[in-house]
Amino acid sequence: MTQELTLKFDPNTIEHLGISLYSKLPSVISELVSNSWDADAGNVCINFIDDASEKEIHYRDDGHGMTFDELNEKYLMIGRNRRKDDGAQETPNGRKIIGKKGLGKLSVFGICNEVEIRTVKDGIENRFSMDIDDIKKSQRNSYNPTILSLNKSVSDASGTEIWLRRVKRKSDFKPHDIAMGLSKKFLIFDRLKTTIKHNSTNDVPVTNELKFSNFKEEFKWEFPSKDIGGDEYRYWEDVKGSIITLETPIKDTEMKGIYLTSRGKIVNNAGFYGLRDTDQFHTYVTGYLEVDFIDDLEEDLISTDRHSLNWEHDVTRELQDYLQRIIKKVGAEWRKKRGQRKVNDINKKTGLDINQWEEGLPTY
Numbered sequence: 142m143t144q145e146l147t148l149k150f151d152p153n154t155i156e157h158l159g160i161s162l163y164s165k166l167p168s169v170i171s172e173l174v175s176n177s178w179d180a181d182a183g184n185v186c187i188n189f190i191d192d193a194s195e196k197e198i199h200y201r202d203d204g205h206g207m208t209f210d211e212l213n214e215k216y217l218m219i220g221r222n223r224r225k226d227d228g229a230q231e232t233p234n235g236r237k238i239i240g241k242k243g244l245g246k247l248s249v250f251g252i253c254n255e256v257e258i259r260t261v262k263d264g265i266e267n268r269f270s271m272d273i274d275d276i277k278k279s280q281r282n283s284y285n286p287t288i289l290s291l292n293k294s295v296s297d298a299s300g301t302e303i304w305l306r307r308v309k310r311k312s313d314f315k316p317h318d319i320a321m322g323l324s325k326k327f328l329i330f331d332r333l334k335t336t337i338k339h340n341s342t343n344d345v346p347v348t349n350e351l352k353f354s355n356f357k358e359e360f361k362w363e364f365p366s367k368d369i370g371g372d373e374y375r376y377w378e379d380v381k382g383s384i385i386t387l388e389t390p391i392k393d394t395e396m397k398g399i400y401l402t403s404r405g406k407i408v409n410n411a412g413f414y415g416l417r418d419t420d421q422f423h424t425y426v427t428g429y430l431e432v433d434f435i436d437d438l439e440e441d442l443i444s445t446d447r448h449s450l451n452w453e454h455d456v457t458r459e460l461q462d463y464l465q466r467i468i469k470k471v472g473a474e475w476r477k478k479r480g481q482r483k484v485n486d487i488n489k490k491t492g493l494d495i496n497q498w499e500e501g502l503p504t505y
């Protein structure tokens with residue numbers, strides 16, 4: 142008899158993937174938003190309900206929806222790489238596809254125990270629910286969601302709705318904080334109109350600019366820039382965006398430093414890429430830089446939680462060097478500009494030209 146070894150997957154894996162990777166509300170919702178983006182949706186509405194006996198979140202998009210077969214072959218397949226499987230990097234509407242790992246749908250189990258999905262594609266509705274406790278009890282490495290509606294003809298437009306039920310959170314939802322959290326994670330809201338509701342009212346629009354709304358900008362550097370970092374790095378022209386400094390130190394620690402994005406979604410939290418965090422400049426600087434070329438590489442350098450790129454790779458190391466160089470250069474310019482602004486301010490207030498006054502001082 143031949144002996145064999147078998148690698149088995151416990152259904153608990155699903156909970157671990159959901160819970161351990163996504164426990165914060167904006168991270169979970171950001172997975173749903175990415176999926177709506179990939180479905181060519183133009184609108185997303187998320188209603189946070191906490192005035193009922195049980196907290197609930199109702200998410201809705203007007204994307205292309207899914208057929209029954211697509212639910213089985215795409216939605217319910219864990220770890221499917223859609224870009225490889227479909228061989229497409231772009232959606233029918235020409236958006237660069239964000240999804241890659243086939244794990245995003247599990248994120249909901251980081252914050253709730255039950256989900257119901259209703260999806261309509263070309264006038265055909267399918268609806269089903271999944272319960273994390275039943276998934277954990279399931280045998281033979283598979284689980285059959287409860288079908289609530291199968292290939293039913295409806296007059297609704299295409300789109301997907303998700304109800305997150307038995308939400309684990311105890312405290313009340315804070316729609317403005319959630320909107321802010323979501324805004325920080327994307328640069329796509331000019332093309333995907335996203336609205337947050339709280340108990341079906343109080344529309345809060347999520348915009349790209351919201352992340353900067355509490356800031357008073359002082360100086361701005363746009364990239365790519367020939368003067369700063371130009372020609373020093375083979376991808377310098379592909380690193381796009383801006384670095385901004387504020388008039389006063391940044392209070393929101395999540396915004397200190399430079400975020401990196403690919404395909405409009407963050408791939409690295411705000412940071413200084415290995416630079417020592419003792420520089421005073423670091424408390425004044427924020428920004429977003431797009432590094433989409435990272436997504437085109439054969440190797441996947443984007444971590445599942447998208448908090449940090451894999452920096453142990455030749456391409457990312459080179460990027461890290463470049464980022465350090467431009468941050469240092471911007472820091473040096475900032476010190477100069479800020480010094481000059483102080484001189485100008487004194488001049489405006491007192492009519493005194495500090496430089497001239499300094500020159501006029503005796504030299505002994």
Ligand SMILES: Nc1ncnc2c1ncn2[C@@H]1O[C@H](COP(=O)(O)OP(=O)(O)OP(=O)(O)O)[C@@H](O)[C@H]1O
Pocket residue numbers: 172175176177179180202204205206207215216217221222223239240241242243244245246247301
């Ligand atoms: N709102 C939606 N509308 C249409 N199709 C969807 C929607 N959400 C998910 N899907 C389909 O289900 C699949 C699985 O989604 P999931 O988020 O798990 O993986 P992914 O988006 O492919 O990759 P990633 O793990 O990087 O998010 C998607 O590839 C897509 O085909």
Ligand SMILES: [Mg+2]
Pocket residue numbers: 172175176240241244245246
């Ligand atoms: Mg996804």
